[in-house]
Amino acid sequence: MEKKIFNNTKGAFSLKSDQELEDSIFVFKMMSRPWMVSIGTWLTKTAFQLHLPVKGLVKKTIFKQFCGGxxxxxxxxxxxxxxTSKVHTVFDYASEIREKGEAAFDKDLQNQLEIAAFAKDRKEIPFLAIKPTNLGAFSVWAKISSGEKVTAEEQQLWGNIKRRFETMAQRVSELGLRLQVDAEESWTQKAVDDLVEELMKKYNQExxxxxxxxxxxxxxxxxYVKDLHLRAKEQGFKVGLKMVRGAYMEKENARAQKMNYPTPICEDKEATDVNYNAVLHYCxxxxxxxxxxxxxxNEVSAYLAMQLMDQSQIARNDDRVWFSQLFGMSDHITFNLALNGFNAAKYMPFGKVEEVIPYLIRRAEENTSVKGQTGRELALLLEEKSRRKGVFAKRVN
Ligand SMILES: Cc1cc2nc3c(=O)[nH]c(=O)nc-3n(C[C@H](O)[C@H](O)[C@H](O)COP(=O)(O)OP(=O)(O)OC[C@H]3O[C@@H](n4cnc5c(N)ncnc54)[C@H](O)[C@@H]3O)c2cc1C
Known part of the structure; x- marks a missing residue:
């Protein structure tokens, strides 16, 4: 197994023009300052609420970095x-309006079905992604997950959610695509796990x-993964699993503390890393x-996955294993994986600028210097910039 394939910045940023490289450097430099992210977040939210003309600026900067369009x-x-670099797309309509009327959720289902039709026959898009709250109210997911008694109205809303997911899953299956159901806050997850398992049972036979x-x-x-595996073996279906570390840690810990229950989150980052790698091993x-x-x-997890595949003699392009990073982040992992023959995809959100603001804010917050991501992204971009300068200087001399 080659070591350090992710150090290849030429491969990582081969699609970026010099100007695009500069644009990314600008965005990551801005995000590296926590105060800038705090002020920027507040200003953006306020400006959109007041209908100030900031859309153009957001679209040219952070939106362009993290969204496809x-x-x-x-x-x-x-x-x-x-x-052209063998990097595929996981298409995700990123609107994050979580409570809206049933008619609006039905309209969103139509939109998702149209996205599926659009993705069919596009070799760029092997997967679609959907958030549970794209097709049903957060409050209903939470209520069903809680196990508390539901009212007749809530029961009806839950029936609507199930119907929408069933329609979507059926269409995706008919079109030969695959559907990932994202995970959101833990207190909505039980209902999601149960519903998605039902769908796997039905659609993941082959x-x-x-x-x-x-x-x-x-x-x-x-x-959970081990138990799900047992049920899948008993009942004869394949487990489709997207594994991530999780994006809502602060919120989870704050809620657990406020409501006085044990936090569902691992005790520290190291424990999360161990858990992630254990799930990877198991699968x-x-x-x-x-x-x-x-x-x-995480480079360590990505290298580990490559190593485990190698040890188990799993072909790099085995369709049962895909690697993925978010659009606009960690190109050094995605593009170098693809360059080395692994299945690699970018998770690409799209949607109206004003509707994807919560997603953009999550990206900005996770990319402040406090969380440590920006340092690496920025360093890689700057390294590529100086590499190009060096190449240019050699050519001129
Ligand atoms: C393709 C893709 C799809 C995604 N889909 C989802 C999704 O559906 N749902 C979702 O929630 N997230 C999703 N994410 C985001 C993901 O959960 C992580 O927030 C993000 O990827 C950072 O984790 P990492 O493995 O990349 O890297 P790292 O930088 O190694 O890990 C950072 C993560 O470690 C965890 N962590 C950090 N500090 C601590 C601590 N003190 N104690 C315990 N744990 C800690 C947190 O989860 C944090 O996000 C997705 C990410 C990708 C790349």
């Missing part, structure tokens, strides 16, 4: 360009069409029953 069509050239997401910052997830060991989608920007 505002519409499906706008994303096409971006996807096609990535595909191959994994439906993928659930495990957030490995939750200490109970390895056991690769039992790959006959799993199809996995390794969503991480």
């Amino acid at each position: 505002e519409t499906r069509e706008e994303c096409i050239p971006v996807m096609q360009r990535m595909m 191959r994994a069409v439906i993928y659930n997401t495990v957030q490995c910052y939750r200490w109970d997830r390895l056991q 690769i060991k039992h790959l006959d029953d799993f199809a996995i989608y390794i969503g991480t920007h």
Whole structure:
């Protein structure tokens, strides 16, 4: 197994022009300052609320870095360009409005079905991604997950959610695509796990069409994966699993403290890393029953996955193993994986600028210097810039 394939910045940023490299450096430099992110977040939210004309600025900077476009069509050239480097797209309509009327959720289902039709026959898009709250109210997911008695109205709303997911899963299956269901806050997850398992039972008989997401910052997830595996073997379906560490840690800990229950989150970062890698080990060991989608920007986990595949003699392009990073982040992992023959995809959100603001804020917050991501992203971009300068200087001399 080659070491250090991720150090190749030429491969990582081969699609970026010099100007695009500068644009990314600018965005990551801005985000490296926590005060800038705090002020920027506040200003952006306020400006949108007051309908101030900031959309153009947001679109040219942070939106361009982290989203494929505002519409499906706008994303096409971006996807096609990535595909020239064998990097695929996981398409995600990123609107994050969580409570809206039933008619609006039905409209969103239509939108998702249109996205599926759009993705069909596009070799760039092997997967679609959907958030549970794209097709049903957060409050209903939470209520069903709580196990408390539901009212007749809530029962009806829950029936609507199930119907929408069933329609979506069926269409995705018919079109030969795959669907990942994202994970959100833990107090909505039980209902998601149960519903997605039902869909796996129905649609994952031959191959994994439906993928659930495990957030490995939750200490109970390895056991969940093992239990799910047992049920899948008994009932004869494949487990589709997207594995991530988890994006809502502060919120989870704050809620647990406020409501006085043990936090579902691992005790520290190291414990999360151990848990993530344990889930990875388990799934690769039992790959006959799993199809996995390794969503991480962590180089150690990515190298480990490559190593485990190698040891188990799993072909690099085995369709049961995909690696993925978010669009606009960790290109050094995605592009170098693809360059080395692994299945690699960018998770590409799209949607109207004003609707994807919560997603952009999460990216900005995770990329402040406090969380340590920006340092690495910025260093790699700057390294590539100086590499290009060196090449240019050599050519001139
Ligand atoms: C393709 C893709 C899809 C994704 N989909 C989802 C999704 O559906 N749902 C979702 O929640 N997230 C999702 N994420 C985000 C993901 O959960 C992480 O927030 C992000 O990827 C950072 O984790 P990492 O493995 O990349 O890297 P790292 O930088 O190694 O890990 C950072 C993560 O470690 C954990 N962590 C940090 N500090 C501590 C601590 N003190 N104690 C315990 N744990 C800690 C947190 O989860 C934090 O996000 C996705 C990410 C990718 C790449």
